Amino acid sequence: MTTFATSPVIIGDGAMPAAREYIVQNFGVSDGVLAVCDTNTEPIAKSVFGTTERYVFPGDAIADPELAAPLEERAAAKKLLVAVGAGTIHDLVRYTAHKLGLPFISLPTAPSVDGFVSGVAAMTVGGQKITFEAVPPLALFAEPSIFMSAPPELVAAGVGDMLGKYISLFDWKVSSVVTGERFDGDIYMLERDALEKVVSSEPGSPDFGVLLMRALVASGLAMQAYGSSRPASGSEHHLSHLWEMHCINEPVSALHGEKVGVATLILLALYREIERPVLRKNIYEREYLLPVFGRLTDGIIRENLPDPLDGITQQRLDMLASELQKEISSLPEPGLLKSFMNACGCKQTIASIELPTEPDFLFKTLEFAPYVRRRVTMLKLCRIC
Numbered sequence: 001m002t003t004f005a006t007s008p009v010i011i012g013d014g015a016m017p018a019a020r021e022y023i024v025q026n027f028g029v030s031d032g033v034l035a036v037c038d039t040n041t042e043p044i045a046k047s048v049f050g051t052t053e054r055y056v057f058p059g060d061a062i063a064d065p066e067l068a069a070p071l072e073e074r075a076a077a078k079k080l081l082v083a084v085g086a087g088t089i090h091d092l093v094r095y096t097a098h099k100l101g102l103p104f105i106s107l108p109t110a111p112s113v114d115g116f117v118s119g120v121a122a123m124t125v126g127g128q129k130i131t132f133e134a135v136p137p138l139a140l141f142a143e144p145s146i147f148m149s150a151p152p153e154l155v156a157a158g159v160g161d162m163l164g165k166y167i168s169l170f171d172w173k174v175s176s177v178v179t180g181e182r183f184d185g186d187i188y189m190l191e192r193d194a195l196e197k198v199v200s201s202e203p204g205s206p207d208f209g210v211l212l213m214r215a216l217v218a219s220g221l222a223m224q225a226y227g228s229s230r231p232a233s234g235s236e237h238h239l240s241h242l243w244e245m246h247c248i249n250e251p252v253s254a255l256h257g258e259k260v261g262v263a264t265l266i267l268l269a270l271y272r273e274i275e276r277p278v279l280r281k282n283i284y285e286r287e288y289l290l291p292v293f294g295r296l297t298d299g300i301i302r303e304n305l306p307d308p309l310d311g312i313t314q315q316r317l318d319m320l321a322s323e324l325q326k327e328i329s330s331l332p333e334p335g336l337l338k339s340f341m342n343a344c345g346c347k348q349t350i351a352s353i354e355l356p357t358e359p360d361f362l363f364k365t366l367e368f369a370p371y372v373r374r375r376v377t378m379l380k381l382c383r384i385c
């Protein structure tokens with residue numbers, strides 16, 4: 001049985017009293033505790049922890065190490081940090097906790113992302129998303145009366161992040177078949193079960209929010225167990241990361257999960273059309289990447305080398321064609337996903353997340369997204385458009 005770094009994980013009625021009890025039992029008096037929230041989640045921090053000291057970020061804060069610096073100062077004398085918020089607050093807290101060598105616990109206030117129990121912090125440095133080594137929370141407590149009152153767009157974003165697993169699991173399987181990348185059947189099933197529980201549930205039903213939160217946390221635990229985001233992040237996240245780097249587009253206000261949801265629909269349609277996988281040529285030359293990635297180019301080249309597709313030939317793809325085709329035909333129809341996304345209020349088109357609608361933009365997205373990470377995906381491996 002897999003043991004997780006985050007334990008206990010309590011999602012259900014009574015999670016907040018359990019959190020208070022956990023803190024008293026393990027960390028004693030409350031003056032060693034700092035609750036970290038933003039102006040949106042401050043009322044929740046107040047109602048759960050009363051007079052416990054709080055650090056409050058602005059409601060529109062981004063996970064920028066510069067923003068974390070004053071928190072680091074306030075947290076230095078503490079014994080425990082408590083993240084009371086959604087994804088950004090968790091990244092700021094886990095980044096700071098790691099820097100100070102402090103433990104933290106997670107109190108997610110919205111089922112919006114799957115990174116609550118993640119061991120890495122996704123920070124934005126000078127407009128670029130950079131993953132920093134950090135610590136996962138010691139424990140997670142999620143109270144339905146709190147996270148089910150989250151704004152509907154945060155819930156829809158959580159659905160988008162979860163649906164992306166169709167692509168990330170597919171990409172992982174494809175890479176394991178073609179490159180022999182490490183694959184773990186138990187972790188695959190943990191992630192797959194989480195995804196299936198969400199898509200087989202009824203959006204808007206009383207227990208939908210709880211199911212979604214459970215699935216998102218399970219996805220985070222799958223990443224924890226594997227030791228990287230591999231099970232939960234493939235080319236759908238690479239599209240989203242590329243858009244977040246603002247190399248081919250202006251910044252947009254869409255949430256992470258909204259972008260992942262739109263990317264998932266784009267890739268599903270294209271992946272399902274692959275008849276014969278044709279090896280793609282990835283070009284790691286400065287002149288080719290510079291016009292798109294600008295000052296980020298050298299970092300992009302470093303990220304990608306040594307080329308993970310070295311030694312992979314068209315002959316190998318042809319040899320594996322039937323195995324790959326089996327995986328392709330297991331992908332769901334985009335139409336089915338769209339009706340589920342409709343029911344959840346998810347954004348589904350490039351235009352709905354305020355990105356350019358010209359065909360050239362989509363072409364550029366598909367051409368350059370595979371360079372964002374070294375990770376092998378079907379998009380990095382094959383020509384799909």
Ligand SMILES: [Zn+2]
Pocket residue numbers: 113114161237256260
């Ligand atoms: Zn995500």
